[in-house]
Amino acid sequence: MMRTPSNDESGLKKGPWSPEEDKILMDFIQKHGHGSWRALPKLAGLNRCGKSCRLRWTNYLRPDIKRGKFSDEEEKLIINLHAVLGNKWAAIASHLPGRTDNEIKNFWNTHLKKKLLQMGLDPMTHRPRTDHLSLLSNLQQILAAAKIVSSFTNPCDINNALRLQSDATQLAKLQLLQNMFQVSNSDPLNPFGSLNSLPDALVNDVLGLNNLSNLQNLYDGTSLGFSSQIQANNFQNFEAPQEPTQHMNGGRNSGCKESEKLDEQFGSTTSNSSLPNLVCASPERSAEKMVNSKECSTSFELTWGDLMDEEPTETYWKGFIDQHSNQAWSTVP
DNA sequence: AAATTATGCAACCGCGCGTGC
DNA sequence: GGCACGCGCGGTTGCATAATT
Numbered sequence: 001m002m003r004t005p006s007n008d009e010s011g012l013k014k015g016p017w018s019p020e021e022d023k024i025l026m027d028f029i030q031k032h033g034h035g036s037w038r039a040l041p042k043l044a045g046l047n048r049c050g051k052s053c054r055l056r057w058t059n060y061l062r063p064d065i066k067r068g069k070f071s072d073e074e075e076k077l078i079i080n081l082h083a084v085l086g087n088k089w090a091a092i093a094s095h096l097p098g099r100t101d102n103e104i105k106n107f108w109n110t111h112l113k114k115k116l117l118q119m120g121l122d123p124m125t126h127r128p129r130t131d132h133l134s135l136l137s138n139l140q141q142i143l144a145a146a147k148i149v150s151s152f153t154n155p156c157d158i159n160n161a162l163r164l165q166s167d168a169t170q171l172a173k174l175q176l177l178q179n180m181f182q183v184s185n186s187d188p189l190n191p192f193g194s195l196n197s198l199p200d201a202l203v204n205d206v207l208g209l210n211n212l213s214n215l216q217n218l219y220d221g222t223s224l225g226f227s228s229q230i231q232a233n234n235f236q237n238f239e240a241p242q243e244p245t246q247h248m249n250g251g252r253n254s255g256c257k258e259s260e261k262l263d264e265q266f267g268s269t270t271s272n273s274s275l276p277n278l279v280c281a282s283p284e285r286s287a288e289k290m291v292n293s294k295e296c297s298t299s300f301e302l303t304w305g306d307l308m309d310e311e312p313t314e315t316y317w318k319g320f321i322d323q324h325s326n327q328a329w330s331t332v333p
Numbered sequence: 334a335a336a337t338t339a340t341g342c343a344a345c346c347g348c349g350c351g352t353g354c
Numbered sequence: 355g356g357c358a359c360g361c362g363c364g365g366t367t368g369c370a371t372a373a374t375t
Contacts (some may be wrong), residue, residue: 015344017371051346054361059344060343093351
């Protein structure tokens, strides 16, 4: 966590502050105020640059600094403020007494950003993400939630639990298929670019013939017998997007009869209002951006990179979807 | 138990803005 | 107007620690 102390070319110390230095700085500022930061280190007898002193004071030594975990209220406030202000950390910090911009920035980058991503929201726009990565994220969420649900199911009822897992996997696969299919014609990433409709054969091949009747319950959690707290914790990520999203009957697939067939076949899983809306794939996001993006997990970069290099077949997609379904299971704690 | 990888966060860097000369 | 300076901000780095393999 600490850097090895070092000196720059002017001989001034860099790196972590020692307790002695902290004391000198605190004593000096409490007695004299900081005044000119540039002049301060000399006056205080510190072998540091003024900037280093200022940072140490504002981010760590200031007496009004609140340390420790961010409360739920603070967390919500940060998210809301970030939605309005963007990465204006100082502006955000001004609304959270005792918190520094640096602390908030770190908290955002290490926790909140991930949280929003997991919720399928773009951390920059705070809107539903509309790319395939988001889709995979949703897929993993669904599978993870299903596994958690299973763990809270009566252990005597293993068959029930296994069926639930299986159904959730099926739904996740269906979602992934549908979302991949609904990308616009102009999207170079569209894996179904050469197809006019989602082939029944592929749907059947990927999904098999499992009964999806439990999936409605999986989403609303009303009949599964676990506590409301668990529901809140594990299903909050399935909230419907706040803005109208492109469903299968929008975009390039307007009036797509295949979606209606799917609705009939699976009890209207694609259009029932109590199920989460599908997020649409983003045509503006290039393959290169995705592959280079730090948001990508390594495994997915490779998979997606491979994907872009070849014309995907239906068999390929079946394998792809199966692989990621399995990965999602294995990542659940 | 050791090696490897991921995570969290303090501290640094560089840019841009405001101010004074 | 142009320059120098001081400061604040956002982005990034580096490393200790935790988690995983």
